[in-house]
Amino acid sequence: MLSTTEGFEYSPLEGIKAGLATPAVIAPGELNASTKTEYDMIVVGAGHAGLTATRDLTAQGRKVLLVEARDRIGGRTWTSFKDAQGFEMGGTWIHWHQPHVWAEVTRYGLNDQIKDSLEYFEGCIPYATFKNGVQKDWSIEELGALQTRTQHIFHNPDGKNARDIVPYPHNPTYNQKDFARYDQMSGRDRINQLKEVLTDEELRILEGTLVAMAGPLEDASFFDLIQRWVLGGAEYQEYVNHMARYKLKCGQSGLARHIFDDCCLTGKLCYSFSTVVKSIDSSNPKKATVACSDGRVFSAQKIICTIPLTVLRTISFNPPLSALKAEAVATSGSNPIRKLHAEVEGRRWRSYGASSFTDGNMMMGMGDSFSASGDDTHMVFFFVGGKEDPVQRPHEQLEGVESVHPDFKVKHLIFTDWNNDPLANGSWCFFQPEYMSKYLGALQEQLGNLKFASGDYSDGWRGFIDGAIESGTLAAREVEAELKSAGLHLASATL
Template sequence: MLLWPKAKCFLLACLSLLSPFTWAQNLPASSLKNGSLPMQYDADVIVVGAGFAGLAAAKQLHDQGHSVLLLEARERIGGRAHTVFDGEQAIEMGANWLHGQDNNPLVALAKEQGINLSPATQWRETIVYDEFGEEIDDAGALLGRWNHVVENYLAQYLRREPNASIQMLMDDAQKSGDLGFVSDELHSSFINFMFEQDWSADAADLSVQAAEDGEDYLGGDPIPLQGFLPLQQHLSENIRIRLGHQVSAIQQSKEGVEVIAQYQGQQTALRSKRALITVPVSVLQAGNIGFTPPLSARKREAINVIGMGQLNKVWLKFPEVFWDQNHAILRVGPEKGRFSLWVNIHAVSGQAYLLALSTAGNLEAGSDAEIVEEAMLGLRAIYGDEIPEPSKRYISRWQNDPFSLGAYSYLRQGGRPEHRDILAEPEGLVYFAGEASQREFPATVHGAYLSGLREARKIHASLPAVAERQESVELNRDISSDREGSFRQ
């Protein structure tokens, strides 16, 4: 607990007597005419959620001179980008790649901060095995032919049946015989590799408009070798952050916004001129934050048509490397999306790690030991029974995380890219950011980052010039929490 000298306490007490005058300059005239008590603010802007969207917005607004308070429900910053370390190896439990190097703002920021990036992952050189462990020699050529057919069907469906699902399109293409050159098992595996792994969504629920959802930076997909944590720490410098504060309600009036949060079983109310909500769209879908007045029907529709996918990661460390040196290994297994794609971390960092990406919906129900054993069955099917057991394991469970409820966003059947624009629209004094609200680069870390900068620009334009703000904003700030301050780890 921070204890203030008595002289400062006396000064604050004197200034509080002047608060009706000093705060009046920031309120609508109607608030003064009817004699209502002016609101005292804890910050110009309260940002809810300390993922890349919230951190980007908070830093931008702070650098522009606004007082900012960032509330995060977890006991850490980063959101769905969560780095843990095994020695020098950064283990990413969530976001893993910077997608595209050319013009990517986070690539530029990483280089500015001296964060080393790996070479781009060579997805085109993925080696493919069938379920019996035999390499499919012409898999690359087959995937190219398959993709050409699918692209033609996508063009037709986008014109004729834009509300269809990817699975409907795939079934159509398969029944027509146009995909007769691949087995049913390989067809299913290609669907998972090209669409479901990409969007963390089942093809039966994924809109065909996912094909037009977002853009790509060129230059390949590198991995930050020190993880995403150094970027988060840079963005959080000098930002007031309160961890462990779970926001349950947003109430706005003419005077401003009141944010209700739970901290250690106690409810606290914080007030600001603007609020920025950056929680995952799944948290909004679950109704975990109440809004007064309620969100518009237009906003609620956008929230509900944007899905939150399931994608989990299983990191396995081995005493030696026994696998192919290709950057990615694909196995056509008996169950689609369940330990079918492995990323060769050794090719990136030199550490003997394999990383499995799984879209299987029921993966999280298993224990760690059960999940590892199933993963090893798949690896033994390719590399034999004599391969060593892993010495370490790291397993994510994003669906069961109450503050994420999934991996990242996708467009459900019937969804359209413009629904992301609607999700991004402000409602009164409340603004919205996050990767799900970023039409150009959804489901990416840089999309989340850019959405935070976008909303920071809007909020800055809506607030009075910083030079006109009274210094009492700073002096009346609540700094009594020992959890508040710049984030350090």
């Protein structure tokens, strides 16, 4: 298996190593990418939005050039493998109630690849919470009852049911009154409303769970939280099932590879990986161009740009984006959640979970009952706050993990640094207060023969693989309809 230049592995004995093995690497990284060819379509970005759009357009016979800055497919979603253990570096869990991603699971016959990552492992020690180093153990029943109560109270404000606030969760603006009202609030505002309703312990555990999803609550729209709650079933156990339970044995890179291979089978795909785009010119209604940092300029009848929202500000557009869209791009916030994987010595951690709250910093970890090692446990951790630099000072990150429990002995860490990755500028998308009500429509607007697609501003599962596929599907459909209505023929150049 080839290795990407991305990602890191750290162990106290061997230090830090850059580059992780993944089936997502494409080699050779270029196929028939020519500055002399005018393509039907250029797709910028090979994440799930870009892959879906490329697959749908090549299936229609369109000649597509896929341009990707990384050496791999998947964007912010990819899987590394080591000793038969899969490590989801970004993007992990899926559910059959996520319509777009499940259509892909069905299309590629991956139903038998689903595994339950929360299956109980006999002999595990209890879930624990820590506040400033003080430990409290919980039974599954105790913690489940607390979460069920607190999550229900949090997501159903002012005597309303969340399902009434968001009656159609794939149409978030349908209930305009409540949409505007609760988008003005932050998750922190809602927590503050509950200080006389919930105990300090209940608030702490509730906040820890929410922060693991949304990042710092003062920067998270309360409406965004409610919408995800409704998408996830509007009940705590169902919410967990949707958000953090079912994943693919083949990894998310396995799914991405199926889509990419489908594109290749059409004979209509050209591509250029490790190619950074610096500007897009769509001023000519009959031809658009993409200029790359290596000096090459590619042209096509139309372009779909799937660059992450927080990275769009690095691209020069001609004509400029509309004032509101440009403002949305300039003010988009980065989600600072850090994710890492740890191999912990022993089997008893496989159903273990822990949350730690220290001086405003949050850590949440969970074991994998299907850890590949016969003797040890694969765990995944999410961090918010703290000043550890996972690349420059990985030993501090390891010490942070080991501080969760006195019996933790971490053999190695595997991670990628999304926050300092210029092609990501943070982890998954979560809108700040007032952002969605002001900018969602502008973000979804298209610019002539330049289209935009990203899971960062989809209507439904925003910030998820499902939202990316939704956005890519719609962009490809719009482009194909425009090409047909304009009577534009398929590109005549041959592969």
